[in-house]
Amino acid sequence: MRVLGMMSGTSLDGIDVVLADFSRDPDDPGTARAHLLHVGEQPWPAAARDALRAALPPADADAETWSRLHAAVGDAFADAAARVFAEHGSADLVATHGQTVYHDVRDGRVLSTLQIGDPARIARATGVPVLSDLRSADVAAGGQGAPLAPLLDQLLLGADPRERTAVLNIGGISNVSLVGGEAPAGDEAPAGEAVAAEVIAGDLGPGNALLDAAVHAATGDSADHDAIRARTGTVDPEALATLLSDPFYARPLPRSTGREHFDGAYVSRLLGDEIVPAMTLPDLLATLTELTAVTIARAIRELGASRVVGSGGGLRNPLLRARLAAHLDPVPLLDADALGIPADGKEALLIALLGYLGAHGLPGTLTRADGTAHTGASAPVVLGSLTPPHGLRDLPTDPSDALPLRRLELATPQ
Incomplete structure (x- = not known):
């Protein structure tokens, strides 16, 4: 067909x-x-x-x-x-x-x-x-x-009992499927057979959504292509801590979200209308990039993945990719293309x-x-x-x- x-x-x-x-x-x-x-x-x-x-x-x-x-x-x-x-x-x-x-x-x-x-x-x-x-x-x-991707992720990457793979997609919103691997010892199984671990999946938080919204509001551009602006900025630790306090990140998987939550006014709502205008655009973008990297890495570490296979537009952002890899280390961050997945x-x-x-x-x-x-x-x-x-x-x-x-x-x- x-x-x-x-x-x-x-x-x-x-x-x-x-x-x-x-x-x-x-x-x-x-x-x-x-x-x-x-x-x-x-x-x-x-x-x-x-x-x-x-x-x-x-x-x-x-x-x-x-x-x-x-x-x-x-x-x-x-x-x-x-x-x-x-x-x-x-x-x-x-x-x-x-x-x-x-x-x-x-x-x-x-x-x-x-x-x-x-x-x-x-x-x-x-x-x-x-x-x-x-x-x-x-x-x-x-x-x-949402997300619906776990079905495809399991069929493509879930058969290997040696690898507990976090299949990550970073679009406007980031999401993950945890596939493959074996269930913990003690789970019921026929004699001599391993039990496949269950798939865990959900939305993790903002991918490119907040970055794109900030750039568009300030410049009219659709995105900070190649992180040209963000790479010249400095992360604001207080602003980052406030953004990380969003209760969404404490909800268990499965969970889902979208632009209704992480919309164009989200950052101002959390940080206040006075703080955001006082930040330079590069500093704001550097902070939002770090937010995406930290929230993804924290969630994946809690899931216990042995490797991460990534796709989506966010992985073409060199600063986001570098920060995510640093936070995930020593868990490797691989490209889906390298495994034959477009x-x-x-x-x-x-x-x-x-x-x-x-x-x-x-x-x-x-x-x-x-x-x-x-x-x-x-x-x-x-x-x-x-x-x-x-x-x-x-x-x-x-x-x-x-x-x-x-x-x-x-x-x-x-």
Whole structure:
């Protein structure tokens, strides 16, 4: 089955796309292979991107704004899909995450989540059925709706009993999946067999969100590219201590967050309207970089990982990467690319995988030992809604496609 996965994160720096052919290993149906036909990024139309940034929290947008943006984001994703299909051939399914505009967390519980991007416009433009709204079913089952990456992380990196791997993604928000390794001694298992450790996952805190917001507010630029400004600044220890006192960091995993919490006014709320203007922009950026590095490293150390495999735009920030590596030492920080996983396309690959699973009625979250999902939902559920409803009725299927997956192997473009 050929699926186009499309993903845009909170940084709004582009629409990531992965076109992948999924098939089952005939000798081991629990293993699927994903032949990556195209991994890339499509640009956001400037007008839609700017309108989204203007409407995101703490802005007070109304229903008219969100309705128009729902259509505009749908058109942007439709254009991105059409360009990929024109260059690389069509697909059986488009799986789209859309654009998160609100993730409502109260006292650690997710009350609602909203991703916009009209799937009907994508289906109309491409002639291909669209699976969208990938988080709502998990939230309806009592889950956090995020992160969804642990499913992919477990299938790719969770089979090694020797490595307890923290799979880290730093986008606007940072998140982690702890996969692989063996459960502590004493857990029940058949004689002579080890018990695989359970997957632990959740959002860790701000990745690029606060950095990007500070730069945009001060200069109009979208980001501090290559940390040019932050590298000339000095960390303010008092400001850092205040930011680290946020109760969010004490909540247990699984947990989730977003721009609703770490919004453009977050730093001023915590530090005060007098302190932030008194700091130079380089000092503020250096402090926020250290905040991201410290919060990620503290969480990963508490999880007991033996290695960290990283992806996402934050790892292209040389100062953030250096500070994170220093705080993690002696635990090594590795690039996903070095392990054959496309770092820049990993989230879009996840969305394509969720499309493949959803099309065959398979859950998009992992089952824990007590029967709950890794997101905290009461049980793993099938994710997504299909547009049009009959879109996949003619899809050729094989009985093996309905079997649970244990492993995913990647074949990259030559």
